[in-house]
Amino acid sequence: MAIKEGLRPGGRSARVQESVHSAVRELLEAHERSSVTVPMIAARAGVTPSTIYRRWGDLSALLADVALARMRPDSEPVNTGSLRGDIRAWAEQYLDEMSSEPGRNMMRDVQSTQTPGYCVNILGGQLQIILDRYRDSGDVLPNLDRLLNLVVAPTVFRILFSSAPLGVGELHELIEVALRG
Template identity: 55%
Template sequence: MARPGGRSARVQEAVHTAVRELADEVGRDALTVPLIAARAEVTPSTVYRRWGDLQALLSDVAVERLRPEAPPEDLGDLGSDLRAWAEQFLDEMGSPAGRAYIRDALLGDPDGSNAGQCSAYAAEQVGVVLARAADRGETAPDVETVLDHVVAPMMYRILFRPSGHDAAYARRLVAEVLDAQV
């Protein structure tokens, strides 16, 4: 097995897969580095060398799970596209699984790089929506404005007030940011 610096893609994929499978089978609280290493067919020292500890590994897996799988849907206009994206984002991040991934991503993140990566995922998705609007000649806010006025309030609610956020809340945030553009 090739192990350039102990960071080969195959090892990472095997360990990530082991974490996901075992979390489904035995629950997240039952996970241990030796259990994960055995499932991934690597030594525990490989896991410790690569990730340092279980929390850092869970954080790495969570960041990967938070990566969007597809670009935002193109519904033909900025309002529809941004509303659909915001509703989906809120639904996914606000779900029990989404909140658990967010917590894991942040817990194993002493330098903020995981939080930055998660923010970059959202910014990239918003950027796609806004670029499509610009291509259609629509007036659109910039990415940072959408992050500040749509994503940030949703994330606050998801993390600190886990009830009272629904599709109507996401639509209201989008309407407010778009109305400010007029």
């Protein structure tokens, strides 16, 4: 079997991926998650089930791939004019989006991937944009790992493993701890 050099952007492979991803998103909006099957997705996407199995292996890998694609930010974090304000706005939006049922499901799908570090790269990238805005401000900035460990990690843990996510007040307290040198 020949090794392919790479996929052509916008080629058949990209069209199949977009069609399948779109079908998954539509089906998850219309049906209970547990009732969505590979044959349903294939029929909606206009491909054969074997196409899905060949490319993704199984349903959980496909759901994880769709979740990973949805996690990529559409834009830069909001610029409020202050480091504290930017981090609060970003963290509140993240908490709101990820503590919703679709957000929790997306996080669970991503957990099942073979892509360690993917989420840290996405979330760290967003926080690094914020830190870079204030690099020349003269303020003492926390390092990225401190923000990930003191703000993001407890937020994710509570969303996934607790009966209730962090409250906004608790989130603000964690931000204050992270911002203290």
